[in-house]
Amino acid sequence: MILLDENTKAIVQGITGKQGRFHTKEMIKYGTNIVAGTSPGKAGETVEGVPVYNSIEEIKKYHPDINASIIFIPAPYVKDAAFEAICEVDLVIIITEHIPIHDTMEIVKYAQEHNTTVIGPNTPGIITPGVGKLGIMPTHIFNKGNIGLVSRSGTLTYEIASQITDAGFGQSTCLGIGGDPVTGIDFISALKQFEEDPETEKIVLLGEIGGIAEVKAAEYAKEHVTKPIISFIAGVSAPLGKRMGHAGAIIEGTDGTAQNKKELLAKLGVKVADVPSDIVELIKE
Template identity: 70%
Template sequence: MIILNENTKCLVQGITGKQGQFHTEQMIKYNTNIVAGVTPGKGGQEVCGVPVFDSIEEAKENVDVNASIIFVPAPFAKDAAFESIDHLDLVIIITEHIPIHDTMEIMAYAKAKGVTVIGPNTPGVISPKVGKLGIMPIHIFSEGDVGVISRSGTLTYEIASQLTRAGIGQSTCVGIGGDPVIGTPYIEVLEMFENDPDTKEIVLIGEIGGGAEEAAAEYIKDNISKPVVAYIAGISAPPGKRMGHAGAIIAGNSGTAKSKMEALTAAGVKVAQKPSEIVDYIKEARGE
């Protein structure tokens, strides 16, 4: 497993809000190690038995914590992210609609501090053996050795569900986020999965817009020895029209599903035409 493991001790920023409370409860039910919450002005309260503090600095004085998951509304997300980057090793930003300039500043700061950021606009990370830091429905995931990387939360759920139903479990599923600027791109997650003894095969789920999948294809060609299966959403998307995610927009001839599929195929990746084919390709890679 990668990113989320037995040593991850997480706090929830925005824990007293409706989303923060609901997902904290769900994460705890899945045995995730949630040790604290942070909402300025709400220190001293408890949510789902988790102590709430006014700041991350105060939380760190009272509990052992090394990660944060952010449910703070978009206008305040940058401040929340900067605070967590100052004090922690891993920051997962669930929030969507964060202004792109804010996101650029967050990522530059995280890079300078050597902190891993997942997101924003992500469903989070789930390692079925140890827990989840995110909003994904837990019943569709199962413990196993397929690593999943995706820009799309919904497609992650769809494909994980099909894998689980076929008896194929997952080591870790990572939603890298659907915005144009994100913290951890495909390449970095691919490298983690390549070095992860718990992961035997990798599923890459992409969509139209940007050049991330083409860059991933180049990286896979030279650096990944494990079988990779891919699916790209948006084959019939019209140019110039944003499809769902802020980053899912085709400009000119780049960023199309066709260009991404061709690049991945050229890198030796099996590219599924529809999500249901992924199970077949994983079984094929296993010689089943």
Template identity: 80%
Template structure:
């Protein structure tokens, strides 16, 4: 497992909002160790019996060992919340989408300066089956196992996780790096963590059209990783120049097309699945 483990002690920023309340309940139900939440001006309230504070600084007076945060705050206010969390904690997950790109760039740079692990923005989060989640993913489709799952797409993550579980396999940790052009952790960052994780035996990397992050990850893996990687690239039928879903999912010329990426991934030793169903078939062959 990576990122979320038995040592994770998390807070929820924006805990009193609709999304914050709902997902706090779901994360607690799954066993995630959430100890407090923030909502400026609402200190003293409780959400699912979790105490609400005005700031992280106030939380740390009562819970000095908190180390992670998940952010459910409207896009215009995320930067301030993220800066607060990054300066105080080891792991920050930003669920919020539609954050201005300049804000995201500042957040990512700030996280690097503070050596804080940043997941997102625009991510479904992280789940370590049997331990907990800092995210919004449905938990019933994630069986515990030895396959590390990393993806740009939340919906695709759910589809593949469900197939993996239905076919009798399981996941060590599932990570959505986020669908925006700029994110905290990238594919290479997560592949490194899976390579060093004794519970992860194989890695599934789910990509999509646009940019070249999957290809960069494949080049890195060819030189530095020992564990097999299975990949699927969504967007085979996407027309040139048209944005498809995520802000990062746009192709120009031949660079970034699904077919181009698939060929390059194969050249660098990645096992490429042509359809989602082929992922499990390849996993079985690698057993």
């Protein structure tokens, strides 16, 4: 498992909002240790038995050992919330989408300066099956096992995780890095962590059209990763210049096409699936 384990003590920023309330309940139900939440002006309330405070600074007075935060806050206010969290915890998950790219760039830079890991924005989060989740993913499709999964797409994560589970395998940790052009943790960072994780034996990397992040990750893996990597690139039929779903999924020239990525990944030693259903067969090899 990586990033999220039995020692994670998390807070929820925006806990009294509709999404914050719903997912706090689901995360607690799955066994995640949610110790507190923030909602300015709502201090003294509780959500699912979790105490609400005005700020993280206030939380730290009563829960000094918090080490993770998950953010359910509207896009215009995420930068301030992320900066507040980055100063205080080791792991920040930003679920919110449609965050201005310049805000994300500032968040990522600030996190690097404070040695804090940021997952997202525009991510389904992270789940360590059997331990907990900081995210919005449906838990019934995951099963404890030794396959590490990292993805740019939330829905693709769910589809592949479900197929892995149905085939009798399980996952060590699954995380979505987010579909925006700029994100916190990237494929290379995730591969590095999975390589060092004794509970991960194989890695599934789910990419999509746009950018060259998957190819850079495969180049890194060729030199530094000993574990088998299985990949699928979504968007084979996407037309040039067309944005597909994610802000980061736009093709300019040939570098970002699915076909080009598949060919380059294969040359770099990654097992590449033509369709999602091939992934389980490649895991079995």
